[in-house]
Amino acid sequence: MGNDIMKSIIAKFGMSLGVFLGFVASALGQTEVLTVQGNLPRLNYRDPQGNLLWSLPANNVLWKLDGPFNAGVIVCTAAARSGSITLNDGGVSIRGGGFPSAKLHVGTLASQTEPGEVRIDPGNVNASATIHAVNAELSTLMILESQGDGDNASMRLKSKTATFSHTVANNFTIRDNNNSVNSFVIVPGDKNNNALVIRNGRIGLGTSNPLNPIELANGAKCTLGGVWTNASSRELKNDIEALPLNQAKEALSGLQPVTYRYNADPEEKQVGFIAEDVPELVATNTRKELSPMDVVAVLTKVVQDQQTQLDAQAEQIKQQAKMLEQTQAMLKQLSEQVK
Numbered sequence: 001m002g003n004d005i006m007k008s009i010i011a012k013f014g015m016s017l018g019v020f021l022g023f024v025a026s027a028l029g030q031t032e033v034l035t036v037q038g039n040l041p042r043l044n045y046r047d048p049q050g051n052l053l054w055s056l057p058a059n060n061v062l063w064k065l066d067g068p069f070n071a072g073v074i075v076c077t078a079a080a081r082s083g084s085i086t087l088n089d090g091g092v093s094i095r096g097g098g099f100p101s102a103k104l105h106v107g108t109l110a111s112q113t114e115p116g117e118v119r120i121d122p123g124n125v126n127a128s129a130t131i132h133a134v135n136a137e138l139s140t141l142m143i144l145e146s147q148g149d150g151d152n153a154s155m156r157l158k159s160k161t162a163t164f165s166h167t168v169a170n171n172f173t174i175r176d177n178n179n180s181v182n183s184f185v186i187v188p189g190d191k192n193n194n195a196l197v198i199r200n201g202r203i204g205l206g207t208s209n210p211l212n213p214i215e216l217a218n219g220a221k222c223t224l225g226g227v228w229t230n231a232s233s234r235e236l237k238n239d240i241e242a243l244p245l246n247q248a249k250e251a252l253s254g255l256q257p258v259t260y261r262y263n264a265d266p267e268e269k270q271v272g273f274i275a276e277d278v279p280e281l282v283a284t285n286t287r288k289e290l291s292p293m294d295v296v297a298v299l300t301k302v303v304q305d306q307q308t309q310l311d312a313q314a315e316q317i318k319q320q321a322k323m324l325e326q327t328q329a330m331l332k333q334l335s336e337q338v339k
Helices: 002-013 017-027 245-254 292-338
Strands: 042-046 052-057 062-066 072-077 172-174 184-186 197-199 202-205 214-216 258-262 265-272
Touching: 245 292
Parallel strands: 202 214
Antiparallel strands: 042 052, 052 062, 062 072, 172 184, 197 202, 258 265
């Protein structure tokens, strides 16, 4: 009769004999031990209506925590390393089987359903960082790797004020895989100043929507045809005065054209001037560079003067030719009268 009561209790509460005896042992004041034993042992937890909330099934291969639909929420294999854990649909997912290959492993190459995804929402909205990676002895590095042909790896910033920041020397630096010294550096200015913009294959310096391959905020640009054009609007200038002819002639006579080769390009021969040797009129403040337009202005002034002189000489020759023609006509007339 006692065995029948015990069996009915076991049947009603869905417990195995080992589980029931564990409860009995606890009631008798012994050490509390819950043992689930059998071929396919399972410990079920149900609500008052008998609906399955979650269960702890196990076999000789794995142990897992199931939800209402027998979906493995937490799975550990029998051969799992110490501390290993797999959360199938709880935010950290190992979908292809096997162990995590890192302290945090999201998704596996065997997954055919959806990519690995990590989402971190800071509890403190005033926190200085959502993800803060620190290495005491090693460089901190993030790698986005795409192993499929045509599949790109990219990083997207999505917020109302998305910002890249690099706290070293206030520069944002992009380097190649070999950490080349020929890096791409953005030096941020004021938040409303577009220090550098690359858009549609065009580069804008201080301008947010460059219309030419290279365009500067001051108006200088490299045109679509490949011609460098300097900014020269009257609106950009002051103290505008005509260039005195004597200064232009003096500067022109002081220019010393030379041939040379740049140290960085010894194979290419150049013709021009040396910045340190040009007259003061066309020199820059540093005397390390030259503006071609300065030399062009000097040449233009001198050539204009020469052209004025040539025009005057041409007019004088024209008048002299006219006078000669008149003289020849008078001589011819006198010759005919003599006859």
